[in-house]
Amino acid sequence: MTDVVRYERDGAVAVITVANPPVNALGRAVRQGLWSAIDRFAEDDAQIALIVGDGKLFIGGADISEFGKPPLEPFLPDVCTHIERAPKPVVAAIHGPALGGGCEVALGAHYRLAIAGARFGFPEVKLGLIPGAGGSQRLPRLVGVAASLEIIPAGDPISAEKALEIGLVDRVADGGPRSAGLDYARELLAQNAPVRRVGEMPHPAADEAAFADARAQWTRKARGEIAPLKAIDAVELATRLDLDEGVAQERRLFLELMETPQRAGLIHAFFNDRKVSRLPEIKDVAPRSFAKVGIIGGGTMGAGIATSCLLAGLTVTLVERDEAAADKARATITGNLDVAVKRGKLSPEKLSPTLDALSTVTDYAALADADLAIEAVFEDMAVKREVFGRLDAVMKAGAVLATNTSYLDVNEIAAATSRPADVIGLHFFSPAHVMKLLEVVVADATAPDVTATAFALARRLGKVAVRAGVCDGFIGNRILFTYRGAADRMILQGASPWQIDEAIKAFGLPMGPFEMADLAGLDIGYMTRQRKAATRDPRDVVPTWADEMYHRGWLGRKTGKGFYLHEGGKAVPNKDIEPLLEAAREGHVQRTFDAAEIQRFYMAAMVNEAAKVVEEGIAQRPLDVDVTLLYGYGFPRWRGGPLHWADSEGLPALVSDMETWAEADPYFWQVSPLLKRLVAEGRTFASLNEEEGK
């Protein structure tokens, strides 16, 4: 027996406890421990075995840190089959999550008891994999094809109640897993319950229509991601192969996926999700309280932030200019919460108490006892400074003063108060109650516990916080501005906006830059260009066609006409812009682009600016950029993020392409010194993520 799996007797019951903190992952020692525990159970006079997890959950899955390394025996599929082939009954009592390999161990058992609150799922597809230890073969035998096709390709966990409903578990009980599990095991003994092997159950019926539907649905949804479709193939195997052959074929698919760049990208993203909030500057720093939140401005952004805070159970006081604006903000928030109820994000009975936690006011004095204020007013420095002056006057000592600006200088805003240490940027993304990203903009004087508060708030709101430094656009919008610029440059060299959009979607983004412009409104881009006009370098490209479209009132979706014509929910290319593009192209060397070139040009621009952002310390690590682009800009998760993508493409080749493009456009393609240094030293962005103190 190993330390991570304990074997003890409680009367006739052999209790096998997996104790491998923090999540009882199925590393090699656990697999060995389970194997020997089953051997011991087979040999001694215990009549039934109970498998439980120690701590907060049953088993969190295979040990992800072993992925990508040579697999070590005993392999998990064999362990699960070993459990299943035990000569006496085995029960699993599951509390908390049973995920991936955890669910597969449970399926290896003969009976399954869920403790209320348990969750069951196969998140492998989210890591670019499929269940690799019999899950895709046993689950369909137990619950049928339809339920398996709902669960395995999506990777989202289901509740204990749902698991009971579909037959994944035999019973749901309250109590601790050990005590409730012992009761259940004894009850089974009293009933002389037989060994009941899922693997020996008959094949599930092959429902061809269900497979065809699932394939069509996932081809659409997965946007280039392969694992969900492979998961469907694996489930199909269960309809025709016996268990051993099915498990062997499943393993073959699993190992093939293990070698893919998609698996590497998704696991990069998995670990980054956790590393992104681990910052030396807030390690062991206690956050301040943020139970009472004040929000200034009730437009789309302010109302979205208020909604997000209310959904997280915080008390919100929203300040607007006048009664009418305050009422409008309340109506927007109420509408947002209604949608949350419809989507199952808020229970209907909680709607009224949630709304009771909102006050809409017109007087800043109402913020006197707020712990945190988030300003979301018009993007104008004078207006922001005025708001911060007023907040400074009314807010209690120790309160956090945050601005939701998306590009303005947070140091300058902080200077409008007598307490710059309490000021921070909290850049939410629209719609703020939906989008997961929160850029935490740490200004020169921001106190560490204010930064810690921002990260704690993000956690509470269910968002992913990334630390950013002060510059125009912070991490995300600054990089966006550059890759949008790359798209405009391709237009000047002969590419069409529609062709660029198609290529970018084929790369895996949900939208191309011009569709995005139509969605946001072409007035937004115009305003940004106006704002930047005074400081624009004369060598920079101005998209004259977009300015002209603005002047003609072609503002995108809201006017029905932009880069596309929007009619009846459809978007077709607006060919009326072609003369504008032709005029702009005059004097530029023309060439043809294929999709791969468009993607490389666009992504290289993203990477180059990202490298500058890292070099300047605006992002502390490459992983901060990767997380920002994944959660705020639709970068495909399976590609890991732009800098992970750059590493996997190879930095030397990427830099060499940039240098070639620089011959025609030296201003735009100023290669980041950091990139050049990494190439010279034969290093990758990943190596910077590993550096000490980062």
Ligand code: COA
């Ligand atoms: N293998 C290895 N390490 C794992 C792991 C796994 N399957 N699951 C979690 N961890 C690590 C995390 O990286 C984290 O490490 P850190 O503290 O060094 O950052 C630690 O365990 C705690 O994980 P965290 O996610 O912060 O805990 P949680 O309580 O919020 O959530 C889980 C627990 C199990 C729900 C969640 O970790 C999870 O979803 N894990 C992945 C499950 C999975 O995909 N399993 C299938 C593998 S095929």
